[in-house]
Amino acid sequence: MKLSIKPFGLAMLLSFGAPVVAMVEQTPEPALDTQADAALEVTTDKTPEAVLEVITDEAPDVALDANQLLSYIDSLRGYQDQSFSFELSNISYKKNKQKHRNKLVVKVLNDASLVEFVAPARSKGRKILKQAQNMWIRFPRTRNVLRVSPAQRLLGETSNGDVTGTNFSEDYTATLEASPEKSETIPNKSETPSNKSEVISEKPLLKLLLTAKHDKTTYQKVVFFLDSENHQPVRSDFYARSGKLAKQAYYTEFKEFGGELKLHKMRLVNPIIEGSYTWMMFDNYKKQTLEPAIFHKDALSR
Amino acid sequence: MMKKTWPLLVVLASPVVYADDPFADPFADPFADEPIAIEDNIHQSRIELKSYYQNNNLRSNHPLNTGQFEFNDEFRFVGLDASLESQWSDQWKTRARVYSRYMVSSAQTNNKEEIDTYLLEGLLQWQSLDQNLVIELGRNTPKWSNGYNYDIANMLQPNRSLPNIDQDNPLQAKGWDMLSAQYYSGHWSMAGYLVKSDSDNPNIDSEAVLRLGYQNDHEFSFLIHKLDQGKLAYGATFSTLLGDETTIRAEWTRHPFRQTNLLDGGERTHYQRLVLGTTYAAIDGWSLTGEFFYNQHGANDNQWQQITELAATSADLLKTGQTQNVDQDRYLAGAGLGLMAQGWSRQRYGSLMFMSGQSEDLWQLRLGSQISLDDSSRLHRVEVLKSINDNLSTRLEVQLFEGCELCEFGLNPNQSNVRFTASWLF
Numbered sequence: 001m002k003l004s005i006k007p008f009g010l011a012m013l014l015s016f017g018a019p020v021v022a023m024v025e026q027t028p029e030p031a032l033d034t035q036a037d038a039a040l041e042v043t044t045d046k047t048p049e050a051v052l053e054v055i056t057d058e059a060p061d062v063a064l065d066a067n068q069l070l071s072y073i074d075s076l077r078g079y080q081d082q083s084f085s086f087e088l089s090n091i092s093y094k095k096n097k098q099k100h101r102n103k104l105v106v107k108v109l110n111d112a113s114l115v116e117f118v119a120p121a122r123s124k125g126r127k128i129l130k131q132a133q134n135m136w137i138r139f140p141r142t143r144n145v146l147r148v149s150p151a152q153r154l155l156g157e158t159s160n161g162d163v164t165g166t167n168f169s170e171d172y173t174a175t176l177e178a179s180p181e182k183s184e185t186i187p188n189k190s191e192t193p194s195n196k197s198e199v200i201s202e203k204p205l206l207k208l209l210l211t212a213k214h215d216k217t218t219y220q221k222v223v224f225f226l227d228s229e230n231h232q233p234v235r236s237d238f239y240a241r242s243g244k245l246a247k248q249a250y251y252t253e254f255k256e257f258g259g260e261l262k263l264h265k266m267r268l269v270n271p272i273i274e275g276s277y278t279w280m281m282f283d284n285y286k287k288q289t290l291e292p293a294i295f296h297k298d299a300l301s302r
Numbered sequence: 303m304m305k306k307t308w309p310l311l312v313v314l315a316s317p318v319v320y321a322d323d324p325f326a327d328p329f330a331d332p333f334a335d336e337p338i339a340i341e342d343n344i345h346q347s348r349i350e351l352k353s354y355y356q357n358n359n360l361r362s363n364h365p366l367n368t369g370q371f372e373f374n375d376e377f378r379f380v381g382l383d384a385s386l387e388s389q390w391s392d393q394w395k396t397r398a399r400v401y402s403r404y405m406v407s408s409a410q411t412n413n414k415e416e417i418d419t420y421l422l423e424g425l426l427q428w429q430s431l432d433q434n435l436v437i438e439l440g441r442n443t444p445k446w447s448n449g450y451n452y453d454i455a456n457m458l459q460p461n462r463s464l465p466n467i468d469q470d471n472p473l474q475a476k477g478w479d480m481l482s483a484q485y486y487s488g489h490w491s492m493a494g495y496l497v498k499s500d501s502d503n504p505n506i507d508s509e510a511v512l513r514l515g516y517q518n519d520h521e522f523s524f525l526i527h528k529l530d531q532g533k534l535a536y537g538a539t540f541s542t543l544l545g546d547e548t549t550i551r552a553e554w555t556r557h558p559f560r561q562t563n564l565l566d567g568g569e570r571t572h573y574q575r576l577v578l579g580t581t582y583a584a585i586d587g588w589s590l591t592g593e594f595f596y597n598q599h600g601a602n603d604n605q606w607q608q609i610t611e612l613a614a615t616s617a618d619l620l621k622t623g624q625t626q627n628v629d630q631d632r633y634l635a636g637a638g639l640g641l642m643a644q645g646w647s648r649q650r651y652g653s654l655m656f657m658s659g660q661s662e663d664l665w666q667l668r669l670g671s672q673i674s675l676d677d678s679s680r681l682h683r684v685e686v687l688k689s690i691n692d693n694l695s696t697r698l699e700v701q702l703f704e705g706c707e708l709c710e711f712g713l714n715p716n717q718s719n720v721r722f723t724a725s726w727l728f
Contacts, residue, residue: 091332097662099332101692120692121727125348133543134519140348140385142475143445147521149583150546252331265333281333293433293486297517298493301445302427302436302484 066174069208069226073233074169076254076263077282083109083290086262087118087283095275107288112295127300138300145300171217172210204228219246232261245271257285347728348385354470354723355379358716365707366613366638368620368631372409373715379405383472385423392431399423401472423477436484443477444495446513446525448541448551451653451672452595452646454575455537455553457527458509459501466645466672466681470723478509491515499530506530519543533558547584553577561599562644573598587659595651601641602649603676610708613638642713650675664689672711679705679712697723 078084085107092100103119112131117123125140138145168174210222221239226232232254238247248269255264262285270276293299356377364373381403389395399422407414425440447453453463462474478500484493495511508530515523525537535558541551555575579593601609616631617638625631641647655670668685682702689695699721705712 089333094662100664122689122692122695124727125346131517132519133546134517134521141350141383141472142469143443144447145445146448146450147541147543147549147551149543149549149581265331279332291433292488296486296491297521298484298491298515299433299436299486302438 064176064206066176066208067169069176069206069224069231070169070172070174070210072231073208073224073226074167076232076261078108078262078285079260079287082287083107084285084287085290086285089281089283090278092278093276094273107290107294109290109292109295112292114295129295129297129300131295136297136300143301145297168210168222171213172222173213175209175211177207177209205234206231247271258287260285344389346387346389349728350383350725351380351728352383352470352723352725353380354721356719356721358719360715361717364713364715366610366617366635366642366713367715368617368635370620370632371639372412374407374409376408377405377721378408379403379470381405381470381472383422393429395427395429397423397425397427399472399475420473420476422472422475425477434486438480438482438484441477441479442482443475444482444493444511446523446537446539447553448539449553449577449579449593450591450655451593451670452553452575452577452651454555454577454595455523455525455539457511457525457535457537457555458495458497459499459503459506459529470721489516489518491517501529506532544580547582549581549583551577551579557599562601562641562647570598575599589657591653591655591657593651593653595646595653597646597649597651600647600649600676606648606676606710607708609641610638610713614708638713642710648674648676648710660689674705674710677705677709677712679703679709681711681714693727695725695727697721699723 078086085105088104088106090100090102090104101120102117102123105116105118107114112129115128115130117126127138127140129136129138133150135148135150136145137148206224206226206228208224208226210224212220218240219238220241220243223237223239224233225235227234233249233251235251236249237245238249240246248271250267250269251263251265252267253263253265254261256262263282265279265281268278268280354377356379358373358375358377360373360375367373381401383399383401385397385399387395387397400419401422402419403417405416405418407416421441423441423443425438425442427436427438429436444458445453445456447455449455451467453461453467456463458478462476468474478497480495480497482493482495484491491514493511493513493515495509495513497509497511499506499509501509506529510528512526513523515521520540520542522540523538525539527535527537529535535556537553537555539551539553541549544550553576557573558571560570560573574596575598576596577593579591581589581591583589612634614635616625616634619625620628620631620635651672652675653670653672655668657669658667660666666687668683668687670683670685672681673679680703682704684700686698687695688697700718701716701720702718703711703714703716707713
């Protein structure tokens with residue numbers, strides 16, 4: 001995979017799945033797929049404290065450009081300069097609670113995104129339009145279209161949208177940090193439901209530090225761990241402005257759609273709430289000619 | 303008891319499907335064994351079966367009741383609300399919404415059963431290939447307001463959500479027969495509507511609305527509304543973001559006539575309404591909405607006092623058998639009740655609504671209060687919502703009407719009411 005991918009304005013990709021999820025079900029969070037990627041293995045560990053191992057065998061390629069890596073990360077979530085659509089399924093878990101599912105269809109054109117709920121039945125037909133920071137929601141029963149604030153997508157515990165919905169290239173400055181030392185261990189506070197731990201990768205990992213360019217981002221700092229060979233993200237840690245670790249995303253499967261590699265499955269973990277995570281599956285990416293007219297607030301009810 | 307609650311059984315007897323294992327292995331891919339592809343289907347439907355039981359705590363001596371009215375103290379209701387939308391091609395689409403209800407309203411000595419079916423919407427839509435131009439013919443429900451309790455910019459007559467939005471009453475979403483065209487260009491949208499009016503005024507056969515909308519960080523729209531044989535009315539809406547948590551909105555209308563029956567329209571050449579509102583949404587899920595409503599169509603203190611006192615006096619004369627003119631006293635007493643039923647009868651209102659986030663167990667709490675600032679009477683509403691599963695939702699709603707005997711909310715026949723609603727979405 002070449003790294004000559006430019007940043008594209010797709011970040012919205014998920015600005016949907018999550019916000020939406022949040023508004024409707026206030027789902028929990030996220031993350032990890034055992035079968036998905038060879039780079040990610042799940043093992044059983046007797047140790048009570050879950051541990052996540054980052055093993056590095058070699059130094060990072062200093063010639064790698066941090067911004068290119070960042071653009072590559074963004075490219076895994078959409079198509080550059082091309083409108084497209086995809087489907088998103090979420091399953092959210094909380095300890096001792098029933099899980100919640102929803103399915104969405106997302107259409108993206110530049111900085112605009114249109115999300116339509118397909119399931120569950122109680123949310124079906126609901127539409128959310130996001131254009132930059134502006135969001136509108138349409139309720140199928142009343143046909144009312146109301147402006148909502150970005151904070152409203154964070155309802156409940158779920159801030160999936162912010163985690164996944166960020167256009168990193170636009171909002172963050174990337175720095176390629178020195179690679180973690182061999183066998184460095186990073187406490188993985190999220191893996192509380194059992195005594196399992198996960199070896200994040202047998203391969204060396206790159207550590208990409210993202211720092212917010214402005215104060216409109218939800219997270220001040222994001223740390224990506226990338227496979228040093230194919231540069232696919234393995235995990236990312238999201239830090240709130242307080243410096244606290246707020247979310248962890250485990251990228252568990254990538255899949256080719258129309259000949260281009262895209263993120264397929266991920267698990268988002270809320271390290272603050274024990275046993276709280278959300279599985280997300282992105283599927284059926286399609287390059288599509290989408291007319292700007294459908295991204296108009298007044299078109300939501302037609 | 304069985305008789306009162308039977309409508310709920312329709313819903314409650316439905317199979318309840320709970321989500322599966324809540325203790326799932328966090329590492330196991332939950333998508334591995336299930337097909338998740340969303341099927342492309344030209345037909346999209348939404349069918350809701352709803353039932354509620356409402357009990358009213360009536361005012362024992364309503365000052366405007368001559369004794370000839372019996373206010374309802376119970377409602378039992380079952381309704382089926384079905385929508386079907388079909389995308390026949392890239393350019394042609396149809397949409398229909400049909401609503402059937404069976405309702406029993408009970409008064410002390412009388413039960414009334416109603417079975418009705420309504421076509422709420424039914425239209426044929428054509429759009430250009432670039433989707434910039436949309437033409438619709440049929441029954442449609444355009445909404446232009448961005449308000450919550452006071453949707454004044456929905457200017458078609460009559461405004462069906464008066465006096466209070468009842469979320470269990472789909473008739474408030476009944477459309478108008480119309481021909482409409484909408485055009486989108488960049489941030490702008492333009493629309494025209496030619497509407498067959500169903501106003502109570504026999505002199506009004508048709509209405510027309512032109513609307514210009516702009517959508518960006520600041521969103522606004524401007525409306526011109528013409529009633530058949532009437533002058534022009536104007537409306538405008540505005541909304542914007544204030545930071546990440548707060549939305550601000552405003553609506554304004556100006557009519558060449560007074561929209562409140564029974565009040566003399568002679569003192570002004572036009573009547574304005576203004577709504578200012580804001581919603582704060584906290585990151586942890588709750589939100590707080592406040593609105594202020596100024597309404598020149600409503601009665602001022604003198605007019606209100608005159609009407610209510612006349613009505614109360616007439617009602618008292620009728621009740622005590624001392625009336626000198628039965629027809630006139632009945633008219634005056636009825637006029638007082640009619641004014642109250644119309645809603646937005648006074649000039650200044652405020653409202654506050656708190657909405658909690660939805661809990662993991664799908665509980666939600668909503669608290670709302672509206673106050674008529676002219677007489678300090680109040681309507682309080684408490685709602686507890688619970689989604690049992692993906693399809694079954696329930697709501698318990700309690701409303702409390704407070705105020706002096708001849709104040710706006712104090713004149714409501716109910717001191718309070720409680721409603722339990724269950725709905726199944728297919």
